[in-house]
Amino acid sequence: MLALSDKAEALRERLLAFMDEHVYPNESVYAEQHAMGDDRWAEPPIFEQLKQKARAEGLWNLFLPDSEHGAGLSNYDYAHLCEIMGRSRIAPGIFNCNAPDTGNMEVLARYGSAQQQAEWLGPLLEGRIRSCFSMTEPNVASSDATNIATEIRREGDEYVINGRKWWSTNAMTRNCKIAIVMGKTDPQAERHRQQSMILVPLDTPGVHIQRPLTVYGYDDAPEGHADIVYDNVRVPADNLILGEGRGFEIAQGRLGPGRIHHCMRCIGAAERALQAMCRRVEEREAFGRRIADFDSIRKQIATSRIEIEQARLLTLNAARMMDTVGNKEARQQIAMIKVVAPNMALAVIDRAIQAYGAMGVSQDTFLAAAWANVRTLRLADGPDEVHLDSIAKLELRAQSAASA
Template sequence: MDFTLNDRQAGYRDRVRDFMERRVWPAREAYEHELAEGQRWAPVKVMETLKAEARDCGLWNLFMPPTGAQPIDSTYVFEGPSLSNVEYALCAEEMGRIEWASEVFNCSAPDTGNMEVLHRFGTAEQKTRWLGPLMRGEIRSAFLMTEPDVASSDATNIRTRIERDGDEYVINGRKWWSGGVGDPRCRLAIVMGRSSPEAARHRQQAMILIDMTTPGVRIERMLSVFGYDHAPHGFGEVLLENVRVPASSMILGEGKGFEIAQGRLGPGRIHHCMRTIGVAEVALEAMCRRLVARSAFGKTIAEHSVWDQRISRARIDIETSRLLSLKAADMMDRHGAASAALEVALIKVQGPRVALQILDDAIQAHGGAGVSADFDLARAWATVRTLRLADGPDEVHERAIARAELAKYRTL
């Protein structure tokens, strides 16, 4: 068992790390200032500058495979270095150190998952219309699955209807926690709904493409997460009322929604977890810097023994979470997503919990400053807390883990 990174793995990680240190970290203050002083739901100019530079450096669409020299339209050739899951996971950790940094490399959710869906399952027409602009960074996208009126942790509960009417599909339903809909560049939504209600339980759902400018699509409100609106990206509640789209907008076919979702969510969960490791590393660094810089009761805070346990636990948890994430990514690379299902469930539970605990300790180390807006710890905590719900709540993954464990003994 060799844990040494090869030249390609270390090379891409180091290139992303170097770009983050040289360009993204120094631009952070300007980004935050522009977002605070300008229109909150408008693209940030600093971001567009960084994106152009990252693309020029070849750090663009890192998760996507190339398709050779054949253009999908008259002007565009797929760009992407075709990183493996392990290679991309290492880069995702570096991007995760700043909440918005993934967009710099055109690697932010939900665009990444949507682009993977289009690449794997889309028709030539769908790729030309939507995948090209997404990969060029010209538009943003959203993924509409969760609904306010049902427990969406069980996707078979979803009630949005997708009904065939001649050469069109008609969509009716209400979605929320629809990431990305607040961005004015959001032109595409992939919607999961019920297309075949009489079919078997996991064959009732479908995924379909909707142009956000289509009549009947209405963003009713933007939602906050612990008071943070996450502009200019944001999460919204969306009403779909008699939305008509061409029949060619269906992805893969009616009843294929779960099949598509499994291909979309496996790698995405690893991406999320590796980004949270980046968050945890930044929080641990902030905590340690604060502990050695402040004194109380005649000695530095770091010298009070209670912090020894918290710091050591943080380092242990980060290292174990990283290894588990990379193990899941390696299994997916070698044997496919199904082989890594258990490991993905393990890290999906472990990763956010570890980051939340380290963030909580870092907030404690900062005292009153930790819960203020002067440091980014409170906002980071709020963001990571959502990951215990996103892409399946902890309880769903814990159920899968427990079933796998119990199965070992039921077969004896």
């Protein structure tokens, strides 16, 4: 494994200290304030306080590779920090490194016009607002982006948007102000040139948030996942990102780093689950013996450690390849980690839940919510089956070329 840059190593040490001093001790405060608040979709006061502390300490926008707006880290360097943040559900937002805001900021930084950056990227970078990404639709298989049916129609100096989106994460929170909406501007164009992305302020007439969606019963408040209807929504033509027919291109550019982030956060969650499992089995006795002394438990601990290390090395290799040869050349490695990391984390968290017994499925540990969150990542950014198909196609192509 390659060494971290000096800059990333310094940030890693400061991040670990901040997590120990401020994040873990305040997870219960966050939960209590949220439970006692009048508005379920408002962020608890402790969250803003921790954000201000993190920003003051320079632990802010760590994901952005350009040093003007972010930390200027490579994918490989940031991956190590992302794993640490993945150990707590509230941590990514504290450092302004939470999805989908990270992906949306990357889109605006890379593809947005000067006007779009001034109006929306600036406030997002400062953590003053949140954003959502409206791509997935209930009536089509959205893992194939060419299926997207939402209409984006040009009328004079405006675009009119009609369609229904769901799983628009962040849209429920009171601080969410802008959506990036993917839809079709030209259904007659070549398949991958039909789609476009456009910025839609959520207070625009015709934007109707229908309901929050739950994940295995969790509503993930205060961010939430919204079911949204866009009904004759009119926005200025200048809100289109990059140009008509560029939506698929933008989506592909957005996904590479995001998949590294998802996978490293999964690894962070798995690490914390294994730590909790080891602590639990050392403390408990059953049938006259410490649970840690049972051979079956020891095998589960060993298997978990092996699986975590394998997933981490595979993910870091994908990040390194993205930095050195680019996203396109690394696409097989990126697809592999998207299958491996969530499945690994689910297995490790499940073993930890089993070690905790009934407590493991309750709200008295982080495990049940972590399992539900990681389970969604086997679907987010494409289900396992799509990635496995891509891996196989690339492998067959490589083997054919090698034998030619």
